[in-house]
Each structure stands twice: as structure tokens, then as C-alpha cells.
Amino acid sequence: MKFKIFQTITVLLGLLLFNSNLSGQYYFGRNKIQYDDFDWKILKTDHFDVYFYPEMGELAEIGAAFAEEAYRRLESQTNHNVNRRIPLIFYSNHSHFQQTNTIPSFLPEGTGGFFEFMKGRVVIPSRGSIHSFKHVINHELVHVFTRGRMARILKDHHRTTFRGMPLWFTEGIAEYWSQGWNSQAEMIIRDAVLSGHLVPLQDMDSIYGTFLMYKEGQAICKYIAEKFGKEKLLQLIENLWKESSFSDVMKLTIGLTYKEFDEKWIYDLKKRYYPELEEADSPKMVTKAITKDGLNTKPAVFSKNDKNWVAFIANRVGYSNIYLKSLDDSESKPEVLIKGERTSDFESFKLLNSKIDVNDYGELTFVSKSGAHDVIYVFDMQEKVILRKFSFENLVTLSSPNWSPDGKQIVFSGINFAGVSDLYIVDEESGELQRLTNDFYDDRDPAWSPDAGAIAFSSDRSYFGRDGHMNLFLYNLQTGEIQYLTEGAHNDYAPSWSHDGESLAFTSDRDGPFNIWIIKNNAGKVEPSLIADNFADPTNNGEAHTGKNGLTLNPVFENGDTNTLYPSALEKTDQLKKLTNFTTGAFDPVWLDEDNLVFTAFENFSFQLRQVNHVEDKFAEAPSVKNDTLLTVTDYWTANKLAGEVRSSTVKYKRKFNLDIAQSAVSHDPIFGVSGGAQLAVSDMLGNRQYYFLIYNNAQVRSDFLSSWNVAVTRVELSKRINYAIGGYRLKGQFYDRVDSFFEQKQLGGFVAASYPFSTFKRIEASINLRKEERSYAFRGKVIDGIVVSNSISYVKDNSLWGITGPIDGERFNLTLGNTLDIQNNDVSFFTISADYRHYFRLSRRTTYAVRLMTRINQGKEAFRYFMGGSWDLRLYPRWTIWGRKLFLVNQEVRVPFLDWFVLRFPFGGLGLRAIQGAVFVDLGQAWDRDYQFNEVLGSLGVGWRLRLGGFLVLRYEIGRRFQVTDFSSPNINFEPGLKKAFWFGFDF
Amino acid sequence: MDLRFKVISKIKTFFLLLFLVNLFWSCRSVKIKNIQTVSTEENWTLYGGDPSRVNYRAATLAPPLEHVWTYKATSAPGKTLTVANGLIYFVTLDGRLDLVKIETGEKFGRLKTAEHFEATCAFYQNKLVIASRYGEKTLAAYDLEKGKYLWKINAGDIASEPLVTSAGVFVSALYNHIDKYNWESGERIWTFKSGGQHRSSPALSQNTLVVGCDDGTIYALNAEKGTLKWKVATGASVFATPIIQSENIFVGSSDSIFYSLNLENGEIVWEFQADRPIYEAAATDGEHVVFGASDGQFYCLDFESGEELWSFKAESVVSTAPLISGDVVFFGSLDRHYYCLDLRNGNKLWSFETKGRIRTSPVLWGKYIIGASENRFLYAFSPPDSLSTY
Incomplete structure (x- = not known):
């Protein structure tokens, strides 16, 4: 059947677009669920409209202050301003952020915020860290300013066809201008250089959109600023109008093309990083490998029956799972303990953000996103069952649960509705929740001491925390006091107690790369105290005092007075030493025993678990490092809120609609003639309500103009x-049906459709469509003239994992039941059953066996036919040449990688194609009804190739043979002579 | 089918005509017959008003001011305007030079070239010297009386304002050189290789040519020979154009410091620390020195000591050089306003909100203040009566 373009759009607008979260083809897709009903308000400042909900009011004010500060800085830096009020939409945590309707697509865990161009909105979640919140606000505002500057320059110079700045530059400059350079960026680039996977600027497209591209872009911007002058970054934007390629713009601005730049930049990096190999080592060369593939993090070690095991979170196949592996058998493969990202219980294990732990009873505790809130699970490793789970109404995001020594309590980090990150303890038996900290500091990675007396954790509550630095603290469970373990302008994370409590291992970048450090107390357990003798404090009579935030501070003095002492944060008998000396990074150390540590190594842009042996010897040989020194602390740091000259007011959110998109089109068809029209979409600022309008005219003669x-x-x-949609339409046009030939159809009606998601993966949909319909066929005359009602209900499930050209794992399912009836004249009366099941069996990391089983039935008066044939269903048959009111289809396909890279280089340039996928397939299917019976099943088998170009276009080519199966009692397969070929487009089923 | 053919045919004809008209229009020259020289003192012939770039006129054109007319150009204007003999010469970023009658705001003529301007033109003896940001022939002299170019040369990309005197045409080019040309023939007289790109325009006084550089250096050259007299390093790029009054040079740097230097030897006489980078030129009347910074602060300093006399806060970046008119000072901001302040105390006397950001420095000619905004409009303001004394 052939539809005109605008008819198709109408159908899509009316029924499919209302679920703007559809991904993949057709009628599947996951669900973006609005769990929470936010009472939105708007905080209006000088330059921003800050959208927030009351629970996070304080955080919104802090964010607004950061935004105004960033605006002033960027205004001065770019010599530009933004002539409109900038909408800033804040969410207090990432779970809420994932519910946003400001863009239709899903937001993965790694998305820290975005700037979208339609309405110029900046949408940002908090993750519990004030500093991180500030960074993201600054990052996104750099986008606002640079994009605005670019748009102005191109407009002034009448350059409307410029394709825009490359993504590496826009993200690189946003990172560089918002945070400069830090340990993480240094680690990524150092690793890239030393591992040999640094991507030259010329080939930056090959890592388009990846985190490595962000960091390389940041490194390039840093290099340009340092070597050529910081004003050059802005001049790159100001020179955009002069050239058509960014490489030429770079040549103009700094005198180097991409290729010339690569030579200098990469050489500079090598000179800088290669000498480090003399002093430091790559983790894989000096430690024992536990894992080799995928991304593996957050180890938790335990012993069972005198064997040593490690549980960890990993993404090895595309989905994140929790794995178990023997530490005694290095050749053993990790076994999947708990599958993630496929069911609503285990939507996400927070691969890089949440630790796991195992107690002496063999019970694993971990966090998973599950619906509206995160849940802490307790899992029996022996029986492989969930024993208990905990979720808390006011705690949205949870992370890093850690057992008490007796295995009866769990301490964890939680972010509440207000966006504040604190430490909590839950009693495993009663479920009672106890809050340990209660402030806006970011508290993470709690670790219960073996004697049960204290909890070590990482926090930004020190003086240096205002700049985002994390140090280690000790929470005394008896007194409730918080004491310093470390302090300094560096980052200390993930404390881990040795079994005897005498040592504390942690990750730190205090002297450069992230390495494992150990605090060890030879005289006993690590028990730092700030109550030291021999100090005079004129402000407090020589006594320690407890600050407003619960910190016990020792009065200390600055340089100058020879009688003053600088107490360590630790007792004098404590030793602080650096255990590892890696070139890249080491994270999340955990003690296997007193002499062995398991940790996560970052290397070759991957995370692998590794083991350090002979810890005691290494510690003894390592030089001692001076313990951190407490500086004068006069007060704890606070985040600024709006003050001073900035004006602000808060109002309730009221919907105001503005345009998202407007487009017009004229189409011409040799048979149906010309159509012309327009469509536009509007929505409110939060994207919660959307309107779509379509208007077009398809008159072929003047007399038909009004009626067309x-x-x-x-x-x-x-x-x-x-989610629901309601709409009305008036449609009229000429159509063509392959069986019944031309017909004219008029429809005047309306519809209601609704969708209820059970979880991210499952939903139910229903629709009712009521219309006055007239349909006249060229050869049959008028067959419908009545009031027609169409009802349908569908159940949809989709947890598929997508590869480059289609799904490679998981399954998808759509079952639809429908009924269409002319309630006036009974001209139409049929029911519909459609079932489409697709499963993807992962054979290996890159190969999949995909199966589709589909049946469709339309039964009754004027039931429409289904058409089959072509690359989207029964392959190698001409498109839409098999029809009937019933059909079945079985597709089977083995998907394999065919070519990873295909590059043709000529003296004058080159052509590169990426990732050509291959497939071997066998299809079976047939369509029939009372007019077209079948006595054979049609089939095809062959091979195919798919190539994805850009974001959405997948080209397909298939070649093979057709066959028919007859005599089903003893099947007879007849192959048609010759090879058939087909070239088309579209994603794999 | 016939109808469709006719429609297509008509559309084709229309576009052909449009093309021909545009072609003719774009090739059209501008000729001014019998140019009336009104007043050489009154003419604002180059950026800053004169070769020392002081942005100063003695007569006070004080508020209240009326908005007299608005002129719409084809694109955003350049940094400044040139006004001579009753005509405004107005350069836009899409390569057009408009001539507009100052009394009425009507278009007098238009020149279009292939080059894109991001500078302005300088008017000298009924000729325009036009500098271009990018292209093949980036420096040209156009004879207004003959209606044709005298010469066009490749002087390298020029992102600054040319300086034209009887001695020659001085240009600080983007790619590390400062040049002097014969203004009649376009022949290069000398070239000086500097250490970086130039966005700052040269200023001239007492045979000393002073210009800032992107590498943070302020250069002073012998204007006749093109040799280096001295150079001074600042902390960051000097984008602003220096101004020279008596023996003093005043210039701001993007290191947020405003400098007063000795013209003869480059010694720093005094420095003033602002809070944010300074991108635009200053103005002086010999007693006050005024300038704006990128945080919206507008400062007035004592000429001799550099002491702050007063300051004023605009809503956004001060994005133009100021203009001192007797006892008042005008400037523009990215907040879309032109402001007029009392030079004695910084009180706001008048402001005008345009529809776009302002990057064009205001100029004074006769009883008119002329300005322009980014959204392509040229504005004229004038007191309700003729020139008044404040």
C-alpha cells in the first residue's frame, strides 16, 4: 500500500509521537517514566530563569549563584553576552534528571547535564557534590556563550551554511573553560599516550561523542591556550566565518592545520609523559591480572571454604552485571552472579559510582536503580537469592553500601530529595534507618572499621573542599564526632580497612597520578586525634573546639612563631606511605589479607581488576611521607547563595508554549500530483505538554482547493x-492499494491514546479512534460511509541492547489486539491480532543470533491487508508483493562483525568507512486470506551487509536465494534458480 | 502541465532578473560630485577622531537628546563610523560600505566588494582608505570624487583601524607586522615585524607610532623610519587601541590593568588595576581619562595620577571606546544601551536602549551623536535645539 508523505506523518503524529521516548524501530522502545510529580517553581535572577522544585530550594539558590557568577566571567571572557533569559532546569539527583521531558531520548548514567538548542535550555542534575554541580553549570554555560557567539558571527557575515564547530572543540573548550585541568584529565591523556591509543586530531571523528574525545578536546584547548595564547580559543570561534573547514580555521588562527598541529601536540605529549616510565610503572606490568576484558570495577573480596573470591561490577558484554571470580585460579572466567539492565529490579548497578561489599556470611550488598528510587539489596552468594532489600522514601540515590563487622548493619551514602549527600546506617534486621551526617557536604565511600568503632569516609568538608577536593575523615560511632584523617589540596577516596584494623588503604592523587596509599599505625589501630598537647590558642584558651558542622578542630598557628607546632592529622606513630607507583590510575583498593590488595586499575582506557602482592614488604620499602598538616581553620566553607547585586524572585511555574520546530514541504508524485503544507510543534519549557500541528493541501484542480x-x-x-495524547484530524486524499487499486478516503475524527509504563522495560498502551469515514475504490465504488471506531490495546516489552546497526542482546515483544467497527452502517467490522516477538541470543561479545517470530491477523469485513516482502521482513522478495489478511514471519539471522575499518587513502585525501556488519540469514513467511490461499511457505536464505552512515541511516545489501517449502507432511524445498540481490536501508530487526 | 510550465517559466525569469539587478547593483560605484568641505575640525575622519585616537571633542553635546533617525543596513556595523562633510561612512561585516546623509539618515550610496570588512574606513582628502579583515586586496583607497579605486593591495589581513595622515597610511596587520604605505599610490614605505598578531590600532603623535599586540607587548616605532623606539610587555594581550595625549600614552590590557606610559621611553607612569580585562580604547580631555572594562565598569581616572575619580556600572561589557564631548562622555555597552555620563561626577545623564548589542563607538559630528547596534541599525541623536552648552 502506498501512502502519501503527509498521511504517514499524521499517523505518526497522532499515535506514535505521543510516546516521544520511542527508540529503535516501529513500536518498541523503553519507557521514560515520570515517577514524581514535581511542583515546579521558577527562581528569576538577572540573567536566568531557574526551574526547580521546593525540596531542593537551597540547592537551587546555590546553583543560581554559580550561574550568575559564571555568566559574569564568561561575558568578560568572550566579550559577548546572551540577549535572552537563559532557562536553567535543575534536578536534585540523577534519577529525577532521567525523568526529564526536555529531550525525548534516554539519559544514561554518564550524562552530567546538557544544553539543548530548540529552546536554549540548560538541564542539570546535582550528584550530591556542590563542586561538581558548579562545574557542570559552568560547562553548559560555556556552550551557551560559545554557541551564541558563533551564531552571531556567522549571521553577521552571512554564513548560513557553515556546519558548525566540531564536537571535540565545543566539548573541549567547555571542559577547559569550566574546570581548567585536573587529575582525571591528566590520567586519561597520560594513559592514552603511554598506551598508544591517543587519537590524533585528524582522526577525531573516530571517537566522536566518547569520553576520550571530551578529554582530548580539553587537552587540545589547554595546549592551544598555553602555546599560542589563551585568546586564541575565542579567536577560533571568531574566525569561523572565514573558512569552510575547522582545520582551515585553525590554520588561520594558530598557523597550523590539523596534521601540523598533531605533529607538535603529540610530540609535546610524548616528551612529557614518556620519561615517567622511568620512575613509574604500568599496572599490568607489575601486578597480577584478575580480569582482562571489558570494564570491571568496585571489587569486593571474601573467602569461602579456604578459597578466595572477588565479586565486582562489570560491563563485559554491553549490559552491566555483577560477577564472581576465583582469585586462586587466574584462568577461571568471571561468572555472572546477577544480571543487570534487563529487569526492573536491576536497572543499573552504577558501574563507576557505587561500591559493593561482602560480609563474613557470604552475603553481598549492592545498590541498584529500581523504579523511582535506588534500592540496597542483600544477596546470598551461596543460594543465589535476594534475601532482603531496602529503599527509603526520601532517599533517591544510594551508593557504596558497606557491612558492619558483625554483618548486621549497612552503612551507605544517600542523596535525598533536596540533593544532599550524607551517610546513613540501616539495620539489616529491622530496616531502621539512622542518619550519621546532616549537611550539604558530599560524603562518600564509607568503610566500617574492624573494631566497629568508627567509619572512615571521603568528603569535601575540609577547607579544600570548596574547590572540590575530597579528604578522608573518621566518624566516631560512640561520640558522633567527625575527625580528620587527611587534609590537603588533593583527592583521597575509597578508604579500606585491613582486617586487623592497623592499616587503612585509599586512593589518592596527592602527588600526581591516582595511586594506592596506606596509613599504618605500628602501635595499634589507626586512631587519629586532633586533641593534641602543647598548643596555645588565644581565641579559645588553648582548647580544641567543635565547629558548627560537628568538626572537632585543633587550634593551630601559621608560620612565624618558632614555638608553635604543626600537628599531623595523624598521631606521630602513624605512617603514611605510597604503596603503588603507577603511570595511570589505581582505585578502590580492598584487602584480601594483610599482604595482598585487590584494586581497579585504569589502563588503556579500560578498567581491570588487579592484585598487589607483598604489601607488607612494599610498604616497608616505601619512603615515608610527611603526614598532612592542618592549616588554620577559622570556619567551615559554605556555598554562596544569591546575594549582593543579583536580583531574584520566585514564582510558580506556569506553562508557556513556544516553538520547537516548524517546517514546510512541497512534494510531488508522478501519480498523485503535488502536495504542499507545513507542520509545527510547540511545547512548554519542561517539555511536559506538547502540541503538534499539521496542515497541507493536495488539491490538483482549483475546484478541489477548499475541500482538499x-x-x-x-x-x-x-x-x-x-502519558496520553488526544487529537483531531480532517484528512482527505487519494491512495493506492496493490490489490484494490486506487481509492479515495476522507476521514474526520479524533483519537485518544494512553500509555502506562510498568517499568522501564514494559508498558501497556491503548487507543480509541473515532471518525467519520468515506472510502471509495476506483473499481469497487463506495464501500465505507459511516462512523468508524478503532480500538486497540498493546503490551510492549523491550530490554534490547543495541549495537551499531540493530539490537544484539535482550528481547522485544509487542502484542496488540484491536477492533474496528462501523457503528453507523456496519460497513466495517474486523478484529486485529498482532504479535511480534524478537530475541537476541548473544553468542559472543560481537556476534548475535537474532530471531523474530511474527504473526498478524485481520479478520472481518473490510479488514485491511498486510503486505510483506523486502529487506524489512521477508528478504529477497520484492517489496510488498506478498499480501493477505493473515501473515506469519520467521526471521533468523546470525549477526557478525564484517569489517571494523575500511579506509581508502589517496594522495589527495581519503575515504573511511567504519564498522560494516555482516549477517547470515534464513527467513520463512507467508501471507494469506480467503482470496489468496497458500500452499507453500516462502523462504529465503543468504548473506547481508549493513553500513551505518551518520546517526540514522543504515544501508543494507543482501544476496542469496529464494526457496519455497511445499508438502508440509514431508517438506519439499524448491530453490529458485539464480541469486537474488537487494539493496535498501533500515536498522536490523 | 501547461500551467505548471508557465509558473516555472515565470519563476525562472524572476530569478534571472533578480540576479541581473543584484549584479548591476553590486558593481555600482559611488561618486560624490562637488564635495562640500564643511569643517575639517568637525569631521570624524578615523577611529578615535584623530591620529592620536583620543576620542575627544571640546564642544559639549549634552542631553537631553532626541533620537532623530534610524537607518537599517544589511549587516552588523564595524567598530566605528567615519563622518565627513555631512556624510556618514558606515562599514558592515558583510562587505558593504554605506554612505548615509547625517541630516536625514537617508542612504546616499553603497559600495560592495568581495572582501569582508571588520574595520572601518578612514577619510582623507575626499578619499576613503578601507581596510579588510580577510581577502586578497585588504587595503584600498577609493576616490570619492572620481568614483573609483585608486589602488588596491594585498596588505595581509587587517583587523584594526587604518590611520591616515599626510605622512601616509599606517596599518597594524593581523599577522605580525606593522606597515606604512603611501596614501596616494599604496606603495609600501616600510614594514616592521612584531611578535604577534594585532587587533589594536596604531595611534600617532610626535612621530611616534604606538600600537598594542596580541602577545601583550606595546610597541612604539619611529613613524618615519619604521624602527623600534621601545616596547613594553604587559601581562596579557593588548587588544585595545592606545591613545596619546601630550607625552602620555594610555592603554588597557586584557590583564585587567590600565597603563599610562611615557611616550618617549615607554616608562610606566602609573597603572590602574581593574577587575576584568580591558578590550576597548580610552578617551581623554587632558584632565580625565575614561575607559570601560569587560565587567561593565566604566572608570574615570585622573590624567596625572591615575587615581580613580569615579566609576559607573553598566549592565554588561563596555564594548566601545568612549567619546568625550566637553563635559560629558558617551559610550556603548553589550547591554544594548548608549550612555551619557557627566564627566565631572559620573552621574548618568541619558541613555538609549537599542535593539541589539552595541559594539560601535559613538562619534560626534556637528550637533549629532551617531551610533550603531549589532542588529544592523544606525542611530542619530541630537539635542532638540542646536548645539547647547552644558
Whole structure:
């Protein structure tokens, strides 16, 4: 059947677009669920409209202050301003952020915020860290300013066809201008250089959109600023109008093309990093490997029956799972303990952000996103069952649960509705929740001491925390006091107690790369105290005092007075030493025993678990390092809120609609003639309510002009868990049916559709469509003239994992039941059953066996036919040449990688193609009804190739043979002579 | 089918005509017959008003000011305007030079070239010297009386304002050189290789040519020979144009410091620390020195000591050089306003909100203040009566 373009759009607008979260083809897709009903307000400042909900009011004010500060800085830095009010939409945590309707797509864990161009909105979640919140605000505002500057320059010079700045530059400058350079960026680039996977600027497209691209972009911007002058970064934008390629713009601005730049930049990096190999080592060369592939993090070690094991979170196949591996058998493969990202219980294990732990009873505790809130699970490793789970109404995001020594309590970090990160303890038996800290500092990675007396944790509550530095602290469970373990302008994370409590291992970048450090107390357990003797404090009579935030501070003095002492944060008998000396990074150390540590190594842009042996010897040989010194602390740091000259007011959010997109089109068809029209979409600032308008005219003669208007209006509501759409339309046009030939159809009606998601993976949909319909066929005359009602209900499940050209794991399923009836004249009366099941069996990391089983039935009066044939269903058959009111289809396909890279280089340039996928397939299917019976099943088998170009276009080519199966009692397969070929487009099923 | 053919045919004809008209229009020259020289003192012939770039006129054109007319150009204007003999010469970023009658705001003529301007033109003896940011022939002299170019040369990309005197045309080019040309023939007289790119325009006084550089250096050259007299390093790029009054040079740097230097030897006489980078030129009347910074602060300092006399805060970056008119000072900001302040105490006397950001320095000619905004409009303001004394 052939539809005109605008008819198709109408159908899509009315029924499919209301669920703007569809991914993949057709009618599948996961669900973006609005779990929470936010009472939105707007905080209006000089330059921003800050959207927030009351629970996070304080955080919104802090964010608004950061935004105004960033605005002033960027205004001065770019010699530009933004002539409109900038919408800033804040969420207090990432779970809430993932519910946003400001963009239709899903937001993965790694998305820290975004700037979208339609309405110029900046949408940002907090993750519990004030400093991180500030960084993201600054980062996104750099986008606002640079994009605005670029747009102005191109407009002034009438350059409307410029394709825009490359992503490496826009993200690189945003990172560089918002945070400069830090340990993480240094680690990524150092690793890239030393591992040999640094991507030259010329080939930056090959890592488009990846985190490595962000960091390389940041490194390039840093290099340009340092070597050529910081004003050059802005001049790169100001020179955009002069050239058509960014490489030429670089040549103009700094005198180097991409290729010339690469030579200098990469050489500079090598000179800088190669000498480090003389002093430091790559983790894989000096430690024992536990894992080799994928991304493996957050180890938790335990012993069972005198064997040593490690549980960890990893993404080795595309989905993140929790794995178990023997530490005694290095050749053993990790076994999947708990599958993630496929069911609503285990939506996400927070691969890089949340630790796991195992107690002496063999019970594993971990966090998973599960619906609206994160949940702490207790899992029996022996029985492989979930024993208990904990979720808390006001705690949205949880992380890093850690057992008490007796295995009866769990300490963890939680972020509440207000966006504040604190430490909590839950009693495993009663479920009672106890809050340990209660402030806006970011508290993470709690670790219970073996004597049960204290909890070590990482926090930004020190003086240096205002700049985002994390240090280690000790929470005394008896007194409730918080004491310093470390302090300094560096980052200390993930404390881990040895079994005897005498040593504390942690990750630190205090002298450069992230390495494992150990605090060890030879006289006993590590027990730092700030109550030291021989200090005079004129402000407090020589006594320690407890600050407002609960910190016990020792009065100390600055340089100058020879009688003063500088107490360590630790007792004099404590030793602080650096255990490892890696070139890249070491994280999350855990003690296997007193002499062995397991940790996560970052190397070759991957995370692998590794083991350090002979810890005692290494510690003894390592030089002692001076313990951290407490500086004068007069007060704890606070985040600034709006003050001074900035004006602000808060109002309730009221919907105001503005345009998202407007486009017009004229189409010409040799048979149907010309159509012309327009469509536009509007929505409110939060994207919760959307309107779509379609209007076009397909008159071929003047007398038909008035009667040939086609109009459709749809309203879509996404603010609640149930999404719905209502709409009306008036459609008229000529169509063609392969069986019944030409017909004219008029429809005037409306519809209601709703979708209720059970979870991210499952939903139910229903729709009712009521219309006045007239349909006249060229050869049959008028067959429908009545009031037609169409109802449908569908159940959809989709947890598929996508590769480059289609799904490679998981499954998808759509079952639809429908009924269409002419309630006036009974001209139409049929029911519909459609079942489409697809499963993807992962054979290896890169190969998949995909199966589709589909049946469709339309039964009754004027039931429409289904058409089959072509690359999207029964392959190698001409498109839409097999029809009937019933059909079945079985597709089987083995998907394999065919070519990873295909590059042709010529003296004058080159052509590169990436990732050509291959497939071997066998299809079976047939369509029939009472007019077209079948006595054979059609089939095809062959091979195919797919190539993805850009974001959405997948080209397909298949070659093979057709066959028919007859005599089903003893099947007879007849192959048609000759090879058939087909070239088309579209994702794999 | 016939109807469709006719429509297509008509559309084709229309576009052909449009093309021909545009072609003709773009090739059209501008000729001014019998140019009336009104007043050489009154003419604002180059950026800063004169070769020392002091942005100063003795007569006070004080508020209240009326918005007299608005002129719409084809693109955003350049940094400044040139006004001579009743005509405004107005350069836009899309390569057009408009001539507008100052009394009425009507278009007098238009020149279009292939080059894109990001500078302005300087008017000298009924000729325009035009500098271009990018292209093949980046420096040209156009004879207004003959209606044709005298010469066009490749002088390298020029992102600054040319300085034209009887001695010659001085240009600080983008790619590390400062040049002097014969203004009649375009022949290069000398060239000086500097250490970086130039966005700062040269200023001239007492045979000393002073210009800032992107590498943070302020250069002073012998204007006749093109040799280096001295150079001074600042902490960051000097984008602003220096101004020279008596023996003093005043210039701001993007290190946020405003400098007063000795013209003869480059010694720092005094420094003033602002809070944010300074991108634009200053103005002086010999007693006050005024300038704006990128945080919206507008400062008035004592000429001799550099002491701050007063300051004023605009809503956004001060994005133009100021103009001192007797006892008042005008400047523009990215907040879309032109401001007029009392030079004695910094009180705001007048402001005008345009529809776009302002990057064009205001100029004074006769009883008119002329300015322009980014959204392509040229504005004229004038007191309700003729020139008044404040």
C-alpha cells in the first residue's frame, strides 16, 4: 500500500509521537517514566530563569549563584553576552534528571547535564557534590556563550551554511573553560599516550561523542591556550566565518592545520609523559591480572571454604552485571552472579559510582536503580537469592553500601530529595534507618572499621573542599564526632580497612597520578586525634573546639612563631606511605589479607581488576611521607547563595508554549500530483505538554482547493506516569492499494491514546479512534460511509541492547489486539491480532543470533491487508508483493562483525568507512486470506551487509536465494534458480 | 502541465532578473560630485577622531537628546563610523560600505566588494582608505570624487583601524607586522615585524607610532623610519587601541590593568588595576581619562595620577571606546544601551536602549551623536535645539 508523505506523518503524529521516548524501530522502545510529580517553581535572577522544585530550594539558590557568577566571567571572557533569559532546569539527583521531558531520548548514567538548542535550555542534575554541580553549570554555560557567539558571527557575515564547530572543540573548550585541568584529565591523556591509543586530531571523528574525545578536546584547548595564547580559543570561534573547514580555521588562527598541529601536540605529549616510565610503572606490568576484558570495577573480596573470591561490577558484554571470580585460579572466567539492565529490579548497578561489599556470611550488598528510587539489596552468594532489600522514601540515590563487622548493619551514602549527600546506617534486621551526617557536604565511600568503632569516609568538608577536593575523615560511632584523617589540596577516596584494623588503604592523587596509599599505625589501630598537647590558642584558651558542622578542630598557628607546632592529622606513630607507583590510575583498593590488595586499575582506557602482592614488604620499602598538616581553620566553607547585586524572585511555574520546530514541504508524485503544507510543534519549557500541528493541501484542480485541506492537531501530555495524547484530524486524499487499486478516503475524527509504563522495560498502551469515514475504490465504488471506531490495546516489552546497526542482546515483544467497527452502517467490522516477538541470543561479545517470530491477523469485513516482502521482513522478495489478511514471519539471522575499518587513502585525501556488519540469514513467511490461499511457505536464505552512515541511516545489501517449502507432511524445498540481490536501508530487526 | 510550465517559466525569469539587478547593483560605484568641505575640525575622519585616537571633542553635546533617525543596513556595523562633510561612512561585516546623509539618515550610496570588512574606513582628502579583515586586496583607497579605486593591495589581513595622515597610511596587520604605505599610490614605505598578531590600532603623535599586540607587548616605532623606539610587555594581550595625549600614552590590557606610559621611553607612569580585562580604547580631555572594562565598569581616572575619580556600572561589557564631548562622555555597552555620563561626577545623564548589542563607538559630528547596534541599525541623536552648552 502506498501512502502519501503527509498521511504517514499524521499517523505518526497522532499515535506514535505521543510516546516521544520511542527508540529503535516501529513500536518498541523503553519507557521514560515520570515517577514524581514535581511542583515546579521558577527562581528569576538577572540573567536566568531557574526551574526547580521546593525540596531542593537551597540547592537551587546555590546553583543560581554559580550561574550568575559564571555568566559574569564568561561575558568578560568572550566579550559577548546572551540577549535572552537563559532557562536553567535543575534536578536534585540523577534519577529525577532521567525523568526529564526536555529531550525525548534516554539519559544514561554518564550524562552530567546538557544544553539543548530548540529552546536554549540548560538541564542539570546535582550528584550530591556542590563542586561538581558548579562545574557542570559552568560547562553548559560555556556552550551557551560559545554557541551564541558563533551564531552571531556567522549571521553577521552571512554564513548560513557553515556546519558548525566540531564536537571535540565545543566539548573541549567547555571542559577547559569550566574546570581548567585536573587529575582525571591528566590520567586519561597520560594513559592514552603511554598506551598508544591517543587519537590524533585528524582522526577525531573516530571517537566522536566518547569520553576520550571530551578529554582530548580539553587537552587540545589547554595546549592551544598555553602555546599560542589563551585568546586564541575565542579567536577560533571568531574566525569561523572565514573558512569552510575547522582545520582551515585553525590554520588561520594558530598557523597550523590539523596534521601540523598533531605533529607538535603529540610530540609535546610524548616528551612529557614518556620519561615517567622511568620512575613509574604500568599496572599490568607489575601486578597480577584478575580480569582482562571489558570494564570491571568496585571489587569486593571474601573467602569461602579456604578459597578466595572477588565479586565486582562489570560491563563485559554491553549490559552491566555483577560477577564472581576465583582469585586462586587466574584462568577461571568471571561468572555472572546477577544480571543487570534487563529487569526492573536491576536497572543499573552504577558501574563507576557505587561500591559493593561482602560480609563474613557470604552475603553481598549492592545498590541498584529500581523504579523511582535506588534500592540496597542483600544477596546470598551461596543460594543465589535476594534475601532482603531496602529503599527509603526520601532517599533517591544510594551508593557504596558497606557491612558492619558483625554483618548486621549497612552503612551507605544517600542523596535525598533536596540533593544532599550524607551517610546513613540501616539495620539489616529491622530496616531502621539512622542518619550519621546532616549537611550539604558530599560524603562518600564509607568503610566500617574492624573494631566497629568508627567509619572512615571521603568528603569535601575540609577547607579544600570548596574547590572540590575530597579528604578522608573518621566518624566516631560512640561520640558522633567527625575527625580528620587527611587534609590537603588533593583527592583521597575509597578508604579500606585491613582486617586487623592497623592499616587503612585509599586512593589518592596527592602527588600526581591516582595511586594506592596506606596509613599504618605500628602501635595499634589507626586512631587519629586532633586533641593534641602543647598548643596555645588565644581565641579559645588553648582548647580544641567543635565547629558548627560537628568538626572537632585543633587550634593551630601559621608560620612565624618558632614555638608553635604543626600537628599531623595523624598521631606521630602513624605512617603514611605510597604503596603503588603507577603511570595511570589505581582505585578502590580492598584487602584480601594483610599482604595482598585487590584494586581497579585504569589502563588503556579500560578498567581491570588487579592484585598487589607483598604489601607488607612494599610498604616497608616505601619512603615515608610527611603526614598532612592542618592549616588554620577559622570556619567551615559554605556555598554562596544569591546575594549582593543579583536580583531574584520566585514564582510558580506556569506553562508557556513556544516553538520547537516548524517546517514546510512541497512534494510531488508522478501519480498523485503535488502536495504542499507545513507542520509545527510547540511545547512548554519542561517539555511536559506538547502540541503538534499539521496542515497541507493536495488539491490538483482549483475546484478541489477548499475541500482538499488536511489538518491534524495533537496534544501530548507527558508530565505524569500515564502519558496520553488526544487529537483531531480532517484528512482527505487519494491512495493506492496493490490489490484494490486506487481509492479515495476522507476521514474526520479524533483519537485518544494512553500509555502506562510498568517499568522501564514494559508498558501497556491503548487507543480509541473515532471518525467519520468515506472510502471509495476506483473499481469497487463506495464501500465505507459511516462512523468508524478503532480500538486497540498493546503490551510492549523491550530490554534490547543495541549495537551499531540493530539490537544484539535482550528481547522485544509487542502484542496488540484491536477492533474496528462501523457503528453507523456496519460497513466495517474486523478484529486485529498482532504479535511480534524478537530475541537476541548473544553468542559472543560481537556476534548475535537474532530471531523474530511474527504473526498478524485481520479478520472481518473490510479488514485491511498486510503486505510483506523486502529487506524489512521477508528478504529477497520484492517489496510488498506478498499480501493477505493473515501473515506469519520467521526471521533468523546470525549477526557478525564484517569489517571494523575500511579506509581508502589517496594522495589527495581519503575515504573511511567504519564498522560494516555482516549477517547470515534464513527467513520463512507467508501471507494469506480467503482470496489468496497458500500452499507453500516462502523462504529465503543468504548473506547481508549493513553500513551505518551518520546517526540514522543504515544501508543494507543482501544476496542469496529464494526457496519455497511445499508438502508440509514431508517438506519439499524448491530453490529458485539464480541469486537474488537487494539493496535498501533500515536498522536490523 | 501547461500551467505548471508557465509558473516555472515565470519563476525562472524572476530569478534571472533578480540576479541581473543584484549584479548591476553590486558593481555600482559611488561618486560624490562637488564635495562640500564643511569643517575639517568637525569631521570624524578615523577611529578615535584623530591620529592620536583620543576620542575627544571640546564642544559639549549634552542631553537631553532626541533620537532623530534610524537607518537599517544589511549587516552588523564595524567598530566605528567615519563622518565627513555631512556624510556618514558606515562599514558592515558583510562587505558593504554605506554612505548615509547625517541630516536625514537617508542612504546616499553603497559600495560592495568581495572582501569582508571588520574595520572601518578612514577619510582623507575626499578619499576613503578601507581596510579588510580577510581577502586578497585588504587595503584600498577609493576616490570619492572620481568614483573609483585608486589602488588596491594585498596588505595581509587587517583587523584594526587604518590611520591616515599626510605622512601616509599606517596599518597594524593581523599577522605580525606593522606597515606604512603611501596614501596616494599604496606603495609600501616600510614594514616592521612584531611578535604577534594585532587587533589594536596604531595611534600617532610626535612621530611616534604606538600600537598594542596580541602577545601583550606595546610597541612604539619611529613613524618615519619604521624602527623600534621601545616596547613594553604587559601581562596579557593588548587588544585595545592606545591613545596619546601630550607625552602620555594610555592603554588597557586584557590583564585587567590600565597603563599610562611615557611616550618617549615607554616608562610606566602609573597603572590602574581593574577587575576584568580591558578590550576597548580610552578617551581623554587632558584632565580625565575614561575607559570601560569587560565587567561593565566604566572608570574615570585622573590624567596625572591615575587615581580613580569615579566609576559607573553598566549592565554588561563596555564594548566601545568612549567619546568625550566637553563635559560629558558617551559610550556603548553589550547591554544594548548608549550612555551619557557627566564627566565631572559620573552621574548618568541619558541613555538609549537599542535593539541589539552595541559594539560601535559613538562619534560626534556637528550637533549629532551617531551610533550603531549589532542588529544592523544606525542611530542619530541630537539635542532638540542646536548645539547647547552644558
